[in-house]
Amino acid sequence: MLPAIVNLAANIQAAHKIVFLTGAGVSTHSGIPDYRSKSGLYAHHANPEYLLSHENLQDHPQDFYDFVQQQMYYPEAKPNLIHQEIAIICQNKGILITQNVDGLDQQAGNQHLIEFHGNLYDLYCQKCGQTIDYEQYQQDYHHPEDGGIIRPRIVLYGESIDPLVIQDSIAALTAADLVIIVGTSFRVYPFAQLLQYCSPTTAIFAINNEPITTSGIELLQMDALTAFTKLKEVLD
């Protein structure tokens, strides 16, 4: 077994409060493309930041709808071993703060979850505020009752993170004695700024394919699924 994995497992066993910070690299193993990686979603679209913006939703709701339906929603996707292992650890002594909007951590049964950028399947009508289910949104983005435009409760470009979400995330990181970053290069703000709220004594690990430039992090530069498969062997 890799010494780095054994060391991380020992840190997990010794910790009292763990915070996981996860990104696209967790859900790529469930068949959801990483929309920020070179081979991911953004490479195929001229201006994805605009397509995923508040402005586009307001001015061109059909374009917005077409883009998210074709590129963001993977309703057949299922949680993988990483989602499941994180959910198990969180059940005992952890909180997960995820950048992912795919809902797979909820599907994995994680009840200690902060969806930092929202959830694609949390849909509502902008006109009346009514909650809409995904099956209805798949048919049409207009609310049949009032013609209002339906949208997912995710944070678009040009929108702010819910202050309560930030507050809860800061509280979790302030209390943590172990932080584990998984499947994100940690370049998205304000998500990447969360680490500044950790205590100086908090151990910070990262499992990611690509290097992370933030200092003070012990990096296991490897595939997240490989790492969690090995980690599960040690922890079980």
Ligand SMILES: [Zn+2]
């Ligand atoms: Zn409505």
